[in-house]
Amino acid sequence: MTLLNVQNLNLSIGKTPILKDISFDLEAGRILGIVGESGSGKSITALSVLQLLPNGTKWDGEIKFDGEDIKTLSEDDFCHLRGNDISMIFQEPMTALNPVQTIGDQVSESIRIHTGKSRREAEQLARETLNRVELPESEFPLSRYPHDLSGGQRQRVMIAMAIALQPKLLIADEPTTALDVTTQAEILELLEKLVREDGLSLMLITHDLAVVAQMADDVVVMKDGEIVEQGASIDVFSKMQHPYTRQLFSASNHVPDRAPHQQDDNDIVLSVEHVSCDYKLPKTHLFSKQRYFRAVDNVSFKIHRGENVGLVGGSGCGKSTLSRAILALKSLDEGHVLINGKTFSSSGKGPDLSQRAATQIVFQDPYSSFNPRHKVKRLITEPFYTKTEELTDAQIDAAVTEALESVGLKAEDGDKYIHEFSGGQRQRIAIARALIVKPSLIVLDEAVSALDVSIRAQVLDLLAELSDRFNLSYLFISHDLSVVRSITDRVLVMERGKIVETGSTQDVFENPQHAYTQSLIRAIPKLDIEEIRAKEKMT
Amino acid sequence: MLRYISKRLVSLSASLIVASILIFIVIEIIPGDPAAFMLGINADPDAVEALREQLGLNASLTSRYFTWVTGLLQGEFGISYTYRVPVSELISDRIVISLPLTFYALVLSTLIAFPAGIYAASKRNSLGDVSVMGLTQLGVAIPNFWFAMLLVLVFSINLRWFSAGGFPGWDQGFFPAMKALTLPAIALALPQASILARVMRSSLLDTLSEDYIRTARAKGLNRRQALWRHALRNALIPVLTIIGLQFSFLLAGGIIIENVFYLPGLGRLVFQGITQRDLIVVRSVVILLVFAVIAVTFLVDIAYAIADPRLREGSR
Numbered sequence: 049m050t051l052l053n054v055q056n057l058n059l060s061i062g063k064t065p066i067l068k069d070i071s072f073d074l075e076a077g078r079i080l081g082i083v084g085e086s087g088s089g090k091s092i093t094a095l096s097v098l099q100l101l102p103n104g105t106k107w108d109g110e111i112k113f114d115g116e117d118i119k120t121l122s123e124d125d126f127c128h129l130r131g132n133d134i135s136m137i138f139q140e141p142m143t144a145l146n147p148v149q150t151i152g153d154q155v156s157e158s159i160r161i162h163t164g165k166s167r168r169e170a171e172q173l174a175r176e177t178l179n180r181v182e183l184p185e186s187e188f189p190l191s192r193y194p195h196d197l198s199g200g201q202r203q204r205v206m207i208a209m210a211i212a213l214q215p216k217l218l219i220a221d222e223p224t225t226a227l228d229v230t231t232q233a234e235i236l237e238l239l240e241k242l243v244r245e246d247g248l249s250l251m252l253i254t255h256d257l258a259v260v261a262q263m264a265d266d267v268v269v270m271k272d273g274e275i276v277e278q279g280a281s282i283d284v285f286s287k288m289q290h291p292y293t294r295q296l297f298s299a300s301n302h303v304p305d306r307a308p309h310q311q312d313d314n315d316i317v318l319s320v321e322h323v324s325c326d327y328k329l330p331k332t333h334l335f336s337k338q339r340y341f342r343a344v345d346n347v348s349f350k351i352h353r354g355e356n357v358g359l360v361g362g363s364g365c366g367k368s369t370l371s372r373a374i375l376a377l378k379s380l381d382e383g384h385v386l387i388n389g390k391t392f393s394s395s396g397k398g399p400d401l402s403q404r405a406a407t408q409i410v411f412q413d414p415y416s417s418f419n420p421r422h423k424v425k426r427l428i429t430e431p432f433y434t435k436t437e438e439l440t441d442a443q444i445d446a447a448v449t450e451a452l453e454s455v456g457l458k459a460e461d462g463d464k465y466i467h468e469f470s471g472g473q474r475q476r477i478a479i480a481r482a483l484i485v486k487p488s489l490i491v492l493d494e495a496v497s498a499l500d501v502s503i504r505a506q507v508l509d510l511l512a513e514l515s516d517r518f519n520l521s522y523l524f525i526s527h528d529l530s531v532v533r534s535i536t537d538r539v540l541v542m543e544r545g546k547i548v549e550t551g552s553t554q555d556v557f558e559n560p561q562h563a564y565t566q567s568l569i570r571a572i573p574k575l576d577i578e579e580i581r582a583k584e585k586m587t
Numbered sequence: 588m589l590r591y592i593s594k595r596l597v598s599l600s601a602s603l604i605v606a607s608i609l610i611f612i613v614i615e616i617i618p619g620d621p622a623a624f625m626l627g628i629n630a631d632p633d634a635v636e637a638l639r640e641q642l643g644l645n646a647s648l649t650s651r652y653f654t655w656v657t658g659l660l661q662g663e664f665g666i667s668y669t670y671r672v673p674v675s676e677l678i679s680d681r682i683v684i685s686l687p688l689t690f691y692a693l694v695l696s697t698l699i700a701f702p703a704g705i706y707a708a709s710k711r712n713s714l715g716d717v718s719v720m721g722l723t724q725l726g727v728a729i730p731n732f733w734f735a736m737l738l739v740l741v742f743s744i745n746l747r748w749f750s751a752g753g754f755p756g757w758d759q760g761f762f763p764a765m766k767a768l769t770l771p772a773i774a775l776a777l778p779q780a781s782i783l784a785r786v787m788r789s790s791l792l793d794t795l796s797e798d799y800i801r802t803a804r805a806k807g808l809n810r811r812q813a814l815w816r817h818a819l820r821n822a823l824i825p826v827l828t829i830i831g832l833q834f835s836f837l838l839a840g841g842i843i844i845e846n847v848f849y850l851p852g853l854g855r856l857v858f859q860g861i862t863q864r865d866l867i868v869v870r871s872v873v874i875l876l877v878f879a880v881i882a883v884t885f886l887v888d889i890a891y892a893i894a895d896p897r898l899r900e901g902s903r
Contacts, residue, residue: 100804123809131807138805143798146817148895157816158806193896209806 050112051076051216051249052097057109059092061102066092067273070109074266076216079243079250081264081281083257083296085500086471089273090253094219097251098134099126114216131158135210139222141202145194151178151205152190159212177212178205181238199363200231204238211242218243219251224259228362228527233571236263255500257300258530258573261285269293295502300575302505303534304512311352316389317488317521318351318374318407323383324395325369343369345545346382351489354519358536358553360529360568366545367525371491374523375407388488404434408482412494414474418466425462428452428481435485451480454517455510472503476510483514491523496531508535529572533557541565588892588899595888599881606877607659611652614870620644624668624864642668655870664871669863674871677856682875684754685845685853688768688775689837695776696783697830703780704787704826709814711792719784726781735774735847742770752849771848775841779833786829790822797821823894831887835880 052074059067067089074080082090095101097111099118111118113134121129130136138144146154155177156170165173171190178188181204194202203223210218220239224232240263243250254260260267260281267281269292277290288294324347326340343366351357359367372378374385376392376399384394387406393399408431411417418427425448432439432447439447449459455476466474475495482490492511496504512535514520526532532539532553539556541549541564549562560566622638623630639645643654658665664674707719743751749770757764794800795818803813842854853872860868892898 098805100801127807127809129807130805136805138798138802140798144802146799146803146821147897148820149817157803157808161807161812195897206802209802 049076050074051114052251053110053112054093054097055110055112057093057096057107057111059089059096059101059105059107059109061106062104065273067096067107070273070275072268072275072278074217074249074251076249077243077247078265079240079252079263081260081267082251082253082270083255083260083267084270085255085296085502087272088270090270091221093270094136094221094251094253097217097219098130098136100130128162131210131215132162132213133215134217134219135213135215136219136221137203137206137210137223139225141199141206141226144206145202147194150191150193151188151197152192154194155190155205155208155212158209162213173212174208177208180211180242181205181208183208198231199227200235203227203231203235207235207238207242211246211248214246215248217249217251219253221253222255223252225254225256229529230362230567230571232259233573236573239263256573257296257501258575261575262573269296297575299501299505301530302501302508304505304509306512306535307516311355313352315353316350317353317355317387318523319384319386319389320347320349320370320374321384321386323347323370323373323385324381325366325373325378326381327369343545344373347542347545347547348383349540349547349550351521351523353488353521354515355538356515356522356524356536358532358539359523359525359542360527360532360539361542362568363527365542367542368493370542371409371493371523371525375409375491376404401434405431405485406487407489407491408485408487409491409493410475410478410482410495412497414471414478414498417478418474420466422465423462424452424464424466424469424477427466428462428477428484431481431485447484451484452477454483454514455480470503472499472507475499475503475507479507479510479514483518486518487520489521489523491525493525494527495524497526497528504531511535529557529568541568591892591899592889595885599885603878603881606881607656607874608652610870610873610877611655614866615648617866659871659874665867667865667868669865669868674868677868678853678871678875681851681853681856683757684768684850685838685841687765688772688841688850688852689834691765691768691772692775692779692837692841693830693834695772696780696833699776699780700783700787703784705791705814705819707784707788708791708795709810716788720788723781723784726777727785729778731774731778732843732847734777735771735844738770738774739847752847754850768850771841771844771850774844774847775837779837783826783829783833787822787826790825791818794818794822820894824891827887827890827894831883834883835876838876838879 050073054073055071057067057070058065059070070089070093072080082093084090092101096107097113097118101107113129118126145151152171152174155174156167159165159170159173160167163170175185175190178190179185183201183204188197188201194205197205207223218239223239224235227235236259239250239252242248252260252264264281266279267284268278269276269284269290271292276292277284277288284293285297288297323344324342325344326342329339329341345366347370349357359370361367369378373380373393376385379398380393380395382395385392387403390403391400392403392407428451429444429448432444448462452459452461457473457476457480461469461477466477469477478495479490495511496507499507508531511522515522522536524532524536536553538551539553540547541556541562543562543564549556549560549565556565557569560569620635620639622635622642622644626635626638643651646654655665662675664678666672667674667677670677703719703723707716710716739751742748750767754767755763791814795814797818800813800817803817804810808816838853841852842858844850845852845854853876857869857872859865860872
């Protein structure tokens with residue numbers, strides 16, 4: 049039976065057309081994956097089913113839910129439908145829950161407004177639902193607030209809110225994008241289990257082809273507000289009729305070409321020696337002893353010139369603190385950091401500022417890591433302040449041109465403002481900003497995580513090329529293990545502040561030794577065409 | 588929560604001590620000898636010296652500071668140089684007017700601002716929103732003494748509902764006293780209400796675009812329910828901050844309004860104290876105001892913690 053039927057949906061916000069002629073069906077009890085890159089219209093498609101559209105939206109076409117045309121429903125009817133028959137899970141578990149209400153109040157609220165149950169009955173049901181999403185009462189009483197739950201736990205609360213009334217349709221909009229890989233695997237497994245147990249339909253929206261390939265029965269591929277391909281997921285992934293689907297697929301599995309490089313054991317760019325970093329914990333009472341949390345615990349490793357090293361681990365494992373310590377943005381509590389053989393920073397002492405230019409960083413978010421009031425030229429010449437020698441205007445212009453051209457942009461782009469560039473171009477500018485002082489090491493902190501797969505593939509190619517050309521070393525920090533695998537020579541696995549495993553990338557991924565590494569690698573969603581074809585033959 | 592309160596208390600007592608030292612030092616370095624001022628320009632130097640001795644002005648700085656502070660703790664503020672009466676008496680006469688006036692104005696301002704701000708936010712960009720915002724713009728722009736004169740013109744001179752100024756005293760009964768404070772309270776409250784309504788509106792609009800409001804709507808709440816159940820409490824934090832600031836402003840900043848309505852309030856007392864070099868009065872009123880501001884800050888801090896559970900555990 050068809051639960052949701054969308055026919056010729058056209059939608060525009062103001063005068064901008066967003067969706068063009070969207071038609072698809074979702075059968076009861078099945079999982080429909082909607083994939084596409086950002087701006088493809090997947091989220092708006094979901095929101096139009098719930099009619100939670102932004103102001104100024106106009107749409108035509110037909111959306112039928114459970115045989116009923118939603119155009120005939122009033123806003124009151126819709127309020128009854130939302131949360132009761134159709135529920136939705138959003139991407140950002142950190143902000144999607146009300147920070148000033150307990151999880152019990154938030155889960156029981158939808159029960160109370162839809163069923164008219166008493167507070168006690170609603171709380172009873174909320175408790176049972178939280179148990180179902182594996183948040184047991186002993187650790188997660190109803191009185192807890194969202195701020196003392198982790199991202200994965202908050203996402204479980206969101207799921208509990210959504211399934212409490214056993215809706216017919218569950219819409220999950222990028223439910224695991226903000227989570228690390230092991231938590232992602234757990235949440236997806238939970239969703240699949242609930243869908244199968246309750247016989248509900250799931251609309252799973254994601255940019256991650258591998259997630260869809262693993263879970264969905266049917267798949268819709270969207271690009272620029274249009275559906276380019278749809279069908280049973282086995283058919284779509286094994287045949288891949290449309291070039292865009294093929295392009296997405298190859299970009300997801302993209303491995304940049306890199307020249308094999310000779311490693312000189314005496315040419316060490318970065319040497320981290322017994323580094324530890326602590327954070328102060330809040331005091332239990334006024335005169336209690338100050339306690340510390342050791343975020344980085346006695347970490348030592350080296351990076352050779354031209355070598356790309358990956359640093360992986362779940363959220364909260366200490367990778368960001370370690371990267372900040374290497375860049376001397378956080379003071380060390382123990383140990384030393386040496387750059388090109390000279391001490392850059394050590395515990396109890398400030399960094400040696402004359403070496404500041406030797407390490408640069410590229411951040412995750414290309415939208416918020418630039419000052420929007422400055423032109424690109426000013427933005428990328430900022431690292432020159434770390435240099436002591438004065439440069440002439442001509443030298444600066446030459447450096448700007450070289451940096452922009454080496455990341456595939458033009459010299460004229462220096463006179464533009466940052467809002468004139470797309471996300472991928474901005475990340476190129478961020479790389480140019482790091483390159484301009486000719487550093488020995490660039491720390492890439494989730495530098496491609498916010499980019500769409502096809503853009504990500506281009507940026508990875510660029511990084512590989514720059515590393516080869518300038519003999520640059522990278523410390524590549526990411527929660528996305530498939531990216532780390534594609535670009536690094538060696539990988540460090542971090543858990544609770546310690547490096548638990550290190551080795552060549554190939555060895556670690558193919559033959560992980562430590563239990564934590566094994567669990568990380570098991571959790572990576574796989575996009576393996578051979579496996580999909582084998583599955584097809586079996587069915 | 589207890590830990591949070593005790594932490595706040597400690598930091599507030601510390602600021603009180605620092606403030607008392609600062610006030611003492613600043614008043615000390617201001618030029619002008621109270622004894623010479625009291626005796627006039629042609630006074631005999633010996634007489635001035637004798638008066639200085641009598642007023643305790645010749646003791647060392649630290650001993651004078653501690654005498655002052657221990658006096659404060661016992662409720663003794665010293666004797667006014669010019670009025671020759673205990674400062675505590677002067678202050679208590681004035682505070683029974685200034686404090687109720689402040690609370691009256693604050694309650695009025697909140698009662699006007701909350702509904703106006705909530706209405707404007709919930710009807711964003713409608714005619715109602717634009718009119719409310721236009722009115723608040725006017726309220727912020729027009730000085731309160733002009734409002735005060737307008738109120739006197741309309742309600743005292745034309746309609747004869749209220750007297751144009753003066754204060755009958757609380758012994759004449761609660762309602763006559765409150766009646767005398769009504770026009771000044773309105774004049775004080777209107778600009779404050781305009782500011783508060785604008786803060787309420789923008790804070791609420793920020794909150795309404797948060798992800799958890801979308802979550803609430805996806806759960807099946809209608810717009811109204813989402814606003815009242817989820818947005819309002821989250822929007823309160825900046826509003827509470829402004830209310831706390833307004834209290835301290837109103838307590839001492841009402842001097843112009845006090846003058847317009849001939850109210851013998853604290854603002855006028857400080858003003859007279861300054862012009863007459865009655866430093867002991869100035870010092871005492873200022874420390875009292877500091878105490879009031881710190882006490883209100885403490886109450887606002889507690890209100891924060893009630894509104895936002897994250898603060899209770901000191902995690903933010």
